[in-house]
Amino acid sequence: MKVIVQKYGGTSLATPARIRSVAKRIVAARRAGCGIVVVVSAMGDTTEQLLGLARSVISQPPRRELDMLLTAGERVTMSLLSMAIQDLGSEAISFTGSQSGIITDTSHTNAHILEIRADRIRRELAKKRVVIVAGFQGVSVEREVTTLGRGGSDITAVALAISLGARECEIYTDVDGILTADPRVVPGARLLPEITYDEMLELAGLGARVLQSRSVELAARHHLTLRVRPSIGEGTGTVIRDETLERPEVRGVTHDEAxxxxxxxxxxxxxxxxxxxxxxxxxxxxxxxxxxxxxxxxxxxxxxxxxxxxxxxxxxxxxxxxxxxxxxxxxxxxKGVGLVSVIGVGITRSPDMLARIFTALSRSRIHIGSVSTSETRVSCIIPQSAVGRAARALAREFDLMKPRTARSTSGGRGRKRASAPRE
CATH class of the missing domain: 3.30.2130.10 (VC0802-like)
Incomplete structure (x- = not known):
């Protein structure tokens, strides 16, 4: 049986209505004959609320107790989603990280997965049940509950896909996929149909918040294809995989003011x-x-x-x-500095790349304090107040925006298009 691993972030599961909508998508995939494993985050801002609750009790909560508290959020989501799927006529069962066999090291609040003993998941798949797994969590070799750090549900999904031999891992979120820039800063940023692991790692590490960088690193090591798709609608999203062609090309612009x-x-x-x-x-x-x-x-x-x-x-x-x-x-x-980066595999091999970047920023009267380069990026330290102007200038220079007619056409759909906080 073909196994599909899907991950749904907290924004996609923020309300009972959204949970029911996700359940319908999952049931449709199950009825197509696939074995379905679903990894879920906590609903909406639940994790931040629990963290705030802990800090209202004590300013520096012990990490072990934080893990015990924060894992409650995903348990709520997994149970509700399982109920919704069963209400639609499909069999489903929910598991915590420990019940799923996710074994980690002993680092509370930032644990790393050591192995996955997925026998129980495989048995439930053989019974044609949808398996719902609480993301972000596992159990240590010392039998302590642990969490995987911010964006840990992405890591859970990728690790399970590798362990279960899935061909790809689907990451569902409330944006259309990976965009060429943050649309809140660069109106008309385009959807990237595909991108390489290296490019995605640079984007994730330099401000893009759609995927956790550790999950991309893990997928790259095992050549697991990732697909980032919208949880609303039927968009094809962005495929993340190995590079297939040598193409020095700018793929995106990121920025970071923090x-x-x-x-x-x-x-x-x-x-x-x-x-x-x-x-x-x-x-x-x-x-x-x-x-x-x-x-x-x-x-x-x-x-x-x-x-x-x-x-x-x-x-x-x-x-x-x-x-x-x-x-x-x-x-x-x-503190008054920001970072703007141009991303693309092999872009520094292009002889005019730095000249185009510097000229575009100069035309916008933006002073460059320092520059750092790698095989896949050029990053500039600039005044924090100029970050937005810099991102737009570079997006125009490298043709990373939709034509104006396309922008005006897509602007009325009412869907959120900006990258959401990590789920």
């Missing part, structure tokens, strides 16, 4: 200085998004780090301590 720039000025030149600073940041749990360095005065160097805005206070404290230890002159921090 970053901060920190600089460690006039660091004495030493082979160990950089490794010590980066190690201290890592030990404090600060993820360095980008790194730049430049020559300072009198045999010194300047080290600059781009971090998430939420990590600014921790990063500043770490760098101040490192400055005293290694003899750097000062630490400078700025």
């Amino acid at each position: 970053i901060a720039l920190l600089s460690l000025r006039r660091v004495p030149r030493s082979p160990r200085s950089l490794s010590q600073v980066v190690t201290s940041l890592a030990n404090a749990g600060v993820a360095v998004r980008f790194f730049f360095h430049g020559a300072g005065a009198e045999k010194t160097t300047d080290l600059s780090f781009v971090v998430n805005e939420s990590d600014l206070a921790t990063a500043r404290r770490v760098l101040a301590s490192e400055a005293r230890r290694i003899g750097a002159r000062e630490v400078r921090a700025s």
